Amino acid sequence: MTEEKLQYIEEAGIAFELFGMTRMAGRILGYLIICDKESVSFNEIMEALKASKGSISGTTKQLIHVGFIEPVSLPGDRKTYYRISNMQVGSILQERIKLYEKFSEVLEKGRRLRLKEDRVASWTLEVASFYMWLGKEVDQVIKKWEREKEEVIKTYTENNESRKK
Structure with missing residues (x-):
């Protein structure tokens, strides 16, 4: 090698x-x-x-x-x-979305069990909300990728070819 x-x-x-x-x-x-x-x-x-x-x-x-x-x-x-793998990029990200949702659920459960509204509860709420939101955003990005991937790949290839010169 x-x-x-x-x-x-x-x-x-x-x-x-x-x-x-x-x-x-x-x-x-x-x-x-x-x-x-x-x-x-x-x-x-x-x-x-x-x-x-x-x-x-x-x-x-x-x-x-x-x-x-x-x-x-x-x-x-x-x-x-x-x-x-032959798995499509979108499928890999779909699996990530499930992890984001699960992580969000675990954080939310911990926040509820805390029984106290303080800095840790606020942080947990923010992070749980973020991961739930991120899962929805990634889903939209996957759909956009599927619509635009041929053009994105073409542009990426052209840009990389011009850098080599």
């Missing part, structure tokens, strides 16, 4: 940490993005990233759960392979 690809994998790991996920999750996703194969085995990931079996196992489960990667089987092969 080239030095540039190894560096990209590490950059992906650091970027994922900014999203609150593990560095290993970003490294695995980064590897799958730059890998020339459609799908790779567990052992290939482990060897490429020089990581432990436990680390790769737990992280691939996490990435499957959030919809970034998916396990696949190949005919005549008992190994499990992994590839970038």
